[in-house]
Amino acid sequence: MNNPNDRHGETIAAKASHYLDVHSGAIVPEIQLSTTFARDDRYAPINPANLYARDDCPTYVHAERTLADLENGEECRLFPSGMAAIASVFYSLSPGSHVVLPDAMYWGARLWINDHCKRQDIFVSEYDPADAATIQAAVEDKNKTDLVWVETPSNPMMHVTDIALAAEIAHEYGALVCVDSTAATPVFTTPLDHGADLVMHSATKYLNGHSDVLAGALVTRDEHPLWEAICSERKMAGSVIGAFESWLLLRGMRTLYVRVQRAADNAMQIAQFLEQHPAIESVSYPGLKNHPGHAIACRQMQGGFGGLLSFTVHGDASAALKVAGGLQIITSATSLGGVESLIEHRYTLEPAENQIPENQLRLSVGIESAEDLISDLSEALKA
Numbered sequence: 001m002n003n004p005n006d007r008h009g010e011t012i013a014a015k016a017s018h019y020l021d022v023h024s025g026a027i028v029p030e031i032q033l034s035t036t037f038a039r040d041d042r043y044a045p046i047n048p049a050n051l052y053a054r055d056d057c058p059t060y061v062h063a064e065r066t067l068a069d070l071e072n073g074e075e076c077r078l079f080p081s082g083m084a085a086i087a088s089v090f091y092s093l094s095p096g097s098h099v100v101l102p103d104a105m106y107w108g109a110r111l112w113i114n115d116h117c118k119r120q121d122i123f124v125s126e127y128d129p130a131d132a133a134t135i136q137a138a139v140e141d142k143n144k145t146d147l148v149w150v151e152t153p154s155n156p157m158m159h160v161t162d163i164a165l166a167a168e169i170a171h172e173y174g175a176l177v178c179v180d181s182t183a184a185t186p187v188f189t190t191p192l193d194h195g196a197d198l199v200m201h202s203a204t205k206y207l208n209g210h211s212d213v214l215a216g217a218l219v220t221r222d223e224h225p226l227w228e229a230i231c232s233e234r235k236m237a238g239s240v241i242g243a244f245e246s247w248l249l250l251r252g253m254r255t256l257y258v259r260v261q262r263a264a265d266n267a268m269q270i271a272q273f274l275e276q277h278p279a280i281e282s283v284s285y286p287g288l289k290n291h292p293g294h295a296i297a298c299r300q301m302q303g304g305f306g307g308l309l310s311f312t313v314h315g316d317a318s319a320a321l322k323v324a325g326g327l328q329i330i331t332s333a334t335s336l337g338g339v340e341s342l343i344e345h346r347y348t349l350e351p352a353e354n355q356i357p358e359n360q361l362r363l364s365v366g367i368e369s370a371e372d373l374i375s376d377l378s379e380a381l382k383a
Contacts, residue, residue: 009186010257012069016062016250031247032058053243055235060246064217066253067207070186071199073219075227077234078241078249082182082202083108085216087116088239089147089178089198092229095121098142100170102129104159105151106180107350113149129159130292132166139173147226150196151180152189153297155336156310156346156362158284160293163300167195176226178218182206182337183308187260188301192221205337206307208252209259213245259339259367263307266373267365273374274311279323279381281359285309307365308336313381317358320345324361326380329372336364341373 016029034057037050050056064076079085086109093099101113103126117124125138129151139145148170152161163179170177178198179191185206191199201207203215220227234240241249264287271285286297287305297305313319324332330341334349347358365373 009070013253013256016066016254029062031243033243054238057243059243060241063246063250067217068219071219072190073192074222076219079216079239080241081214082216084239085200085218088230088233090116092233093122097146098123099147100125100138101149104129104157106155107354129154129161132162135166135169145173145175148175148177153183153286158310160286160297162296163191163194163196183306185260187257188304194300197221203249206260208249210252211338213248215241215249262367263365264304266370267307267309269370271309279313281312281314283311310360310362312357312359315359317347320359320361322383323380326383327376329376339367341366
């Protein structure tokens with residue numbers, strides 16, 4: 001397998017997209033901090049690829065190439081956060097556009113998107129993320145649809161959306177599909193291979209994996225007018241990531257596969273434990289056979305089902321908070337995708353209209369010992 005294009009994702013990630021500095025022999029990518037780049041006596045750029053760091057920086061271009069290769073995409077652009085990546089997509093839509101959103105998705109994105117679309121006269125329709133067929137009615141809500149947004153598995157309800165079916169319906173009506181694949185990561189799902197046009201990641205989460213970088217990313221399958229608009233928006237608005245953050249992100253991606261696979265293995269063991277526990281009302285994890293989206297997850301999540309799950313305890317909000325507060329190894333904190341396990345009571349944070357169950361806890365499983373994590377949960381659930 002000498003052709004770099006035929007290498008597996010594990011190899012692409014570990015080798016930082018086949019990096020080797022031929023000048024120094026270094027196997028670790030360098031950090032290029034320069035904000036500007038020299039020109040010759042005719043004022044032509046010495047390196048045409050590097051003009052000014054608002055859009056040109058070897059460090060984040062390298063990280064972008066690595067992620068594009070992992071997603072089997074043509075190009076990638078990094079942003080200073082996942083929300084900045086999402087915003088760039090919607091900033092690039094024209095007034096009068098029509099977008100279709102899942103009616104259950106990451107609440108911060110949904111809140112901002114709805115507010116932005118209202119201000120920009122962009123029409124929004126919704127569909128049931130657990131049933132991609134409902135996209136049909138949503139796209140028929142207007143004469144023309146520009147974008148269908150998919151988040152799978154969704155945060156925190158763990159809905160699984162059939163990407164291939166979503167793309168089939170969207171493309172029939174001339175719409176593009178953007179998939180928020182933050183929870184799945186390219187380790188388990190490459191949405192472009194299932195027909196999506198764009199992939200979005202909150203790279204703060206699993207791609208970085210160490211809870212020390214804010215970053216977002218978009219990857220495109222090929223060139224199209226919306227992608228050109230996104231690239232122009234990032235360049236002219238200056239929504240770029242810093243060189244050091246890019247380097248940390250690239251460092252994190254080099255261990256992506258071992259981290260995410262370990263977290264998913266742990267999550268499966270924990271989900272099976274919780275499923276049998278008398279204090280637990282329900283467990284939402286795509287790897288469980290009783291999950292409504294399990295069959296779809298088996299088709300589009302190859303090799304595992306991710307490190308994120310949600311569960312409800314018997315009782316009310318106070319019962320859920322008591323469990324979270326009784327944990328010693330698992331930390332109560334917002335975010336997900338790091339090497340450490342985190343638990344969160346979304347009902348405390350989200351608006352009531354989001355209908356998050358008050359007794360639900362979201363668990364981002366890390367890479368600790370599964371036996372220790374299960375013991376920690378067991379002790380907390382005794383209360």
